[in-house]
Amino acid sequence: xxxxxxxxxxxxxxxxxxxxxxxxxxxxxxxxxxxxxxxxxxxxxxxxxxxxxxxxxxxxxxxxxxxxxxxxxxxxxxxxxxxxxxxxxxxxxxxxxxxxxxxxxxxxxxxxxxxxxxxxxxxxxxxxxxxxxxxxxxxxxxxxxxxxxxxxxxxxxxxxxxxxxxxxxxxxxxxxxxxxxxxxxxxxxxxxxxxxxxxxxxxxxxxxxxxxxxxxxxxxxxxxxxxxxxxxxxxxxxxxxxxxxxxxxxxxxxxxxxxxxxxxxxxxxxxxxxxxxxxxxxxxxxxxxxxxxxxxxxxxxxxxxxxxxxxxxxxxxxxxxxxxxxxxxxxxxxxxxxxxxxxxxxxxxxxxxxxxxxxxxxxxxxxxxxxxxxxxxxxxxxxxxxxxxxxxxxxxxxxxxxxxxxxxxxxxxxxxxxxxxxxxxxxxxxxxxxxxxxxxxxxxxxxxxxx
Numbered sequence: 001x002x003x004x005x006x007x008x009x010x011x012x013x014x015x016x017x018x019x020x021x022x023x024x025x026x027x028x029x030x031x032x033x034x035x036x037x038x039x040x041x042x043x044x045x046x047x048x049x050x051x052x053x054x055x056x057x058x059x060x061x062x063x064x065x066x067x068x069x070x071x072x073x074x075x076x077x078x079x080x081x082x083x084x085x086x087x088x089x090x091x092x093x094x095x096x097x098x099x100x101x102x103x104x105x106x107x108x109x110x111x112x113x114x115x116x117x118x119x120x121x122x123x124x125x126x127x128x129x130x131x132x133x134x135x136x137x138x139x140x141x142x143x144x145x146x147x148x149x150x151x152x153x154x155x156x157x158x159x160x161x162x163x164x165x166x167x168x169x170x171x172x173x174x175x176x177x178x179x180x181x182x183x184x185x186x187x188x189x190x191x192x193x194x195x196x197x198x199x200x201x202x203x204x205x206x207x208x209x210x211x212x213x214x215x216x217x218x219x220x221x222x223x224x225x226x227x228x229x230x231x232x233x234x235x236x237x238x239x240x241x242x243x244x245x246x247x248x249x250x251x252x253x254x255x256x257x258x259x260x261x262x263x264x265x266x267x268x269x270x271x272x273x274x275x276x277x278x279x280x281x282x283x284x285x286x287x288x289x290x291x292x293x294x295x296x297x298x299x300x301x302x303x304x305x306x307x308x309x310x311x312x313x314x315x316x317x318x319x320x321x322x323x324x325x326x327x328x329x330x331x332x333x334x335x336x337x338x339x340x341x342x343x344x345x346x347x348x349x350x351x352x353x354x355x356x357x358x359x360x361x362x363x364x365x366x367x368x369x370x371x372x373x374x375x376x377x378x379x380x381x382x383x384x385x386x387x388x389x390x391x392x393x394x395x396x397x398x399x400x401x402x403x404x405x406x407x408x409x410x411x412x413x414x415x416x417x418x419x420x421x422x423x424x425x426x427x428x429x430x431x432x433x434x435x436x437x438x439x440x441x442x443x444x445x446x447x448x449x450x451x
Contacts, residue, residue: 291371
């Protein structure tokens with residue numbers, strides 16, 4: 001039998017076996033964007049591809065503390081299965097795990113034969129279908145920050161910052177990274193083939209940013225998802241914690257998840273570029289920016305998806321909390337970088353690093369597309385330093401307010417789908433309710449002695 005006659009799964013198996021691979025890790029994102037997975041012995045890969053891997057659908061409804069949230073289709077339906085089929089086009093060897101390759105999985109609801117409504121990857125696919133119908137192909141470049149921590153049993157949370165160095169923003173080397181975490185991570189991530197291009201120490205002590213190249217939107221989301229999972233796994237292997245939560249420390253800034261967005265037209269030209277206009281932005285670009293601004297309150301529920309997210313906001317935080325846009329202005333929620341021509345794009349600075357990459361990108365694209373369809377025009381761009389409530393509207397400043405804005409935005413939820421929206425709102429409102437019942441250290445410090 002020639003190679004061309006060999007079934008694709010067998011070709012993959014032969015290639016993997018030749019590279020010493022005997023396990024394939026099949027992964028997929030849950031509702032909050034963390035990794036769910038199963039390790040499959042190489043000899044059982046054909047069965048996994050033919051029949052899929054069974055998981056309980058309520059994995060989408062499971063909180064970080066292991067509670068099962070009563071989302072429709074889970075507990076009420078008797079905890080039915082979803083089926084996850086390996087996407088062999090995404091196979092890649094894990095450079096830090098000898099003998100293991102990994103791939104993403106496609107999620108199907110066996111009861112309907114369609115994608116599970118909570119599947120983030122399929123939600124993004126659905127939104128991209130609307131862009132295809134518009135004759136446009138989004139291009140996305142993700143930027144993510146995170147904090148690295150060392151174990152410290154004497155701290156209440158069990159962790160302390162890996163480095164306390166201050167004033168070392170945009171640096172590399174031992175000055176802010178005494179154990180060469182960044183160099184080691186870059187070299188390992190290069191082998192994962194997810195488009196890692198470089199990195200540096202970021203604004204606060206023990207905070208890093210590793211850059212990813214731009215690509216089509218689904219691939220960008222896949223790469224951002226795998227990047228976050230890989231960074232956390234590499235830290236675990238060293239007994240450390242890499243956290244992408246929005247604001248892990250009171251005395252430090254937060255971590256962002258910025259998106260650079262442009263799009264290609266049917267002729268592969270940048271549909272956002274128009275050198276004949278005052279700012280070099282096409283009508284499509286202006287309409288897209290206007291759509292993001294119009295739907296920003298609802299988008300915040302996906303871009304800033306935790307109770308902790310809103311502690312990242314506030315004056316002089318360099319985290320956008322007002323609804324505005326500007327030309328190469330980092331104090332605006334939407335920044336248009338100075339490049340034009342093929343590099344014409346806008347940067348949404350709203351998201352924090354805790355966001356699910358698929359949901360952040362899907363929500364941003366849905367909002368931008370609504371603006372394009374409506375032909376909306378944005379207001380005049382911000383000039384000077386922002387954060388002035390007299391000039392711009394304020395975003396929701398809490399997760400409950402953002403969830404209410406999402407529920408009220410019928411146009412945006414119409415593109416995202418009512419089943420997904422209902423599941424997301426139920427899951428996140430349960431998170432809010434659990435937080436509101438929890439007694440924090442701050443409350444005891446504030447009231448315990450005096451009251």
